[in-house]
Amino acid sequence: MQISVYVVYELLIRLQELNPAVGEYVSNKRSGDGILVRTSSGTIDIPESILSAQFNNPSSIGQNEILSLLDRFKLAASE
Numbered sequence: 001m002q003i004s005v006y007v008v009y010e011l012l013i014r015l016q017e018l019n020p021a022v023g024e025y026v027s028n029k030r031s032g033d034g035i036l037v038r039t040s041s042g043t044i045d046i047p048e049s050i051l052s053a054q055f056n057n058p059s060s061i062g063q064n065e066i067l068s069l070l071d072r073f074k075l076a077a078s079e
Contacts, residue, residue, distance in 0.1 A: 007055045008028055011069070021041055022041065034048045034051060050065060
């Protein structure tokens with residue numbers, strides 16, 4: 001599935017509302033069943049099902065799914 005970057009931006013905005021430490025969008029690449037998004041502070045693996053829901057019907061993504069995405073966020077190691 002080809003996904004527009006704005007879909008990722010919209011998801012990041014929703015995540016940042018709950019945890020500003022998620023950071024700003026930097027890049028993304030295909031991974032397994034979705035994409036791996038790199039932000040200014042870490043990475044988050046977003047499943048294709050969530051991306052598709054955000055594109056087709058954002059209101060169908062519940063708070064529990066957003067919180068589950070936050071659990072996938074990995075803070076980058078300090079240099």
